[in-house]
Amino acid sequence: MAEDGRVDDVDATAGDTTTTAAADNNTTTADNDTTSPAADALGSGSPPQDDQIEQDATQADVQDNSAQIPVPTRNIRDLFNPPRNIAGIRQRLFDVAEKIELRKDEFDLYWPYVDNVWVRQHRAGSDKTGLYKTDYYACRLQRPTYTPKPVDKPRADGTPTRKKQIREGGKCHMKLKVIRYEGGYQSVTINQLGDKTQHLHDLDHMDRIKRTTVLMEIARSEVMSGYMPASVYTVMSEDEARLAASGGRHLNRNDVRNASQVWRQQHKDPLRVHEGYKYDHGNGIVRQDGALPLVQRVVNAEIVDPTLAYYAGLPPNTLRFPEELRPFLDPYLPRHDLTFTEDGLPHVTLTYATSLDSSLSLAPGIQTVLSGPHSKAMTHYLRSKHDAILVGVRTALADDPALNCRLEGVGGYGGLGWEGQPRPIIIDPGARWLLTPQTRVIRTVSEGKGRGPWIVIAPGFAMDPNRIEMLKYYGGQYTGLTDFDKRWRLRWEAILRALAAEGIRSVMIEGGGMVINELLRPEHSNLVSSVVVTVAPTYLGQGGVTVSPPPKLDAARRPQPALRFKDVRWQSFGEDAVMCGRIPHVETPAGVPPPSMTPVTMAPPLRPVSFFNSSVDAQNGFQPRVPPSS
Ligand SMILES: NC(=O)C1=CN([C@@H]2O[C@H](COP(=O)(O)OP(=O)(O)OC[C@H]3O[C@@H](n4cnc5c(N)ncnc54)[C@H](OP(=O)(O)O)[C@@H]3O)[C@@H](O)[C@H]2O)C=CC1
């Protein structure tokens, strides 16, 4: 040991003698991306053939002394404080059991944790808009097995070649198609490709035969900070659970050495052990008596306030809705084991916040906060349980809403990609809502915290194609419907049926007044599956936007309650009361058949609108406005 605690970079660990042992097929850049320009130029969408799979560049990487040493972007703190649920995310990115859509920053963060599994093949290139780029990946075990040549001749300078090992391969045929979108938001969509839907081995097997870029980078970064590989190995492996979560169950001392070998060849200064550790002859690097493990010190230092740890790394406006309050709502939520209702329509939850005088807002066009923090979190829990949120255009114009879900655990708020984020739907027959990149719902999309809105319009007028393109760029679309009721409004059943045709299984209808009042009318009673109303302890006073269905008279023309809910439950949330209920099926007055018995003009599936001129209208199947038949 040198003065000042530094130790010469010798193998300080008992029983570990192979300082230049086989590199265990590891590489510091596990992606091995050597994309062929020809393939790029071709830009074809076809996956490469098996023999095009790139070979592992490991040996060359490790042996080339002149190689540029990339500056590590990770360090030991990334091992001790890994991304939330990294073990679960690794497993999902290994299985890819169903399509996974990630934000680009998530892909960049997580992929180096599974690049011991997936090897990029030649890139297929981009589509004609340049917004979509496709790559193909194959399981590392698809490559042929490598058997070393019987005789390894020494290099020209007389140094022996590294002992190469048999590299396992030729076993698994799992493949992926990875599509990157770089438009108004950035996403990476990962799909299985081909007919092999499962690996023929587990993730632990891959962790055994190959280390991830993350682990190698952490190891290299610690050595580049001046620590002996043996000391780095000791501190990395002290917390087995954390190491295993990041894929390092099988990490060994040679990995740490190999990760830093090229750098070490250029930097011969003596290295030191970590503070609180010592070299103990025969035992290698061990902790000094009474010293806390480094992992503990790092974790303690990073958690300033344990009560804040829960929200660490989440956007500041993230909401939390306690588990114990959820069962109250669950019976009224969509059942995802049933795809659609018996009528083939989405589950509809009507939900809004009202004052004691049944107002939604102080005046038309004025956004009014009624829900307190607890019921607001409840509303976001509801949002997380629906495929879509729907509002009328006057709400969009008045509130400039985000229409996303800000609940902890949902995509953008600690969850993966866009999981749990509902699709905003705006009923805007006259396309009055002029969206710009500054509109909140669009800003929310660009921040990766919500989905692009679908705007339902009633065609029949010209529309600037730039508006259509702009919305598409942000993942939204204009969609046209031509099915009107006798009041010249879009028929609700047609709207819902069209949403169902687009795969929307549940929709939370939030308002405003006109939309809610419409849906509380007797003829719509069979369209609404449940109702969740927040009542705030406030009178807004006269002149507001109120919820009050049309009056009802009995046969003798005496006034009757317009509507009383059934299956009612109440619960207080902070200062607010929340009522859940269902609308009893109401027989519609004679002469007006209930919608399910109306010969329904099947709404055309929602489709992106191109141009609203007559020729394209005709192409899209749009009819000119004609009085509805009723
Ligand atoms: N407290 C709460 O929970 C909520 C409060 N609000 C508040 O409510 C107010 C807005 O409510 P309100 O003014 O009643 O307006 P709405 O938000 O209900 O929007 C009504 C408009 O949407 C279009 N529309 C709705 N349904 C149809 C249909 N079936 N067919 C064709 N067009 C349709 C029409 O647009 P067009 O006029 O172009 O024909 C209509 O005028 C805002 O102040 C907002 O802040 C909103 C939501 C929730």
Ligand SMILES: Nc1nc(O)c(N)c(N[C@@H]2O[C@H](COP(=O)(O)O)[C@@H](O)[C@H]2O)n1
């Ligand atoms: N639940 C509830 N309570 C209130 O007090 C409200 N004002 C509303 N309004 C609805 O929520 C939308 C706002 O959504 P973002 O928070 O911007 O995502 C607004 O447009 C109404 O639909 N809701």
